[in-house]
Amino acid sequence: xxxxxxxxxxxxxxxxxxxxxxxxxxxxxxxxxxxxxxxxxxxxxxxxxxxxxxxxxxxxxxxxxxxxxxxxxxxxxxxxxxxxxxx
Numbered sequence: 001x002x003x004x005x006x007x008x009x010x011x012x013x014x015x016x017x018x019x020x021x022x023x024x025x026x027x028x029x030x031x032x033x034x035x036x037x038x039x040x041x042x043x044x045x046x047x048x049x050x051x052x053x054x055x056x057x058x059x060x061x062x063x064x065x066x067x068x069x070x071x072x073x074x075x076x077x078x079x080x081x082x083x084x085x086x087x
Contacts, residue, residue: 010085017084022065024048025073026080031056033081041065 006014011034018037021027024045027038031053038056040046041064049058 006085013084013086014081017080019080019084020061020064021045021073021080022076023069023073025070026076028052029074029077030080033077035080035084039064 014034015036017035018039019030019035020039021030022041024040027040027045027049030038031049034053036055036057037059038049039059039061040049041060041062043060046058046060049056
């Protein structure tokens with residue numbers, strides 16, 4: 001399925017991109033957006049991502065800070081999407 005707003009080229013960029021998510025909320029947004037690889041701070045977050053989108057490759061890096069601030073998570077996810085789409 002190709003999302004008209006992103007287009008096929010944009011979706012391919014997301015699929016090839018690797019991004020670090022510092023919270024579960026950001027990780028779930030990014031997995032839902034179609035990023036191909038996520039780096040997350042805990043196995044709990046990794047399991048939540050895999051449950052949402054089993055096609056995403058997930059790496060756990062416990063040195064990443066786990067943040068629970070929803071606004072920061074949304075802003076982080078939006079920055080990652082814009083960077084991957086070169087907006």
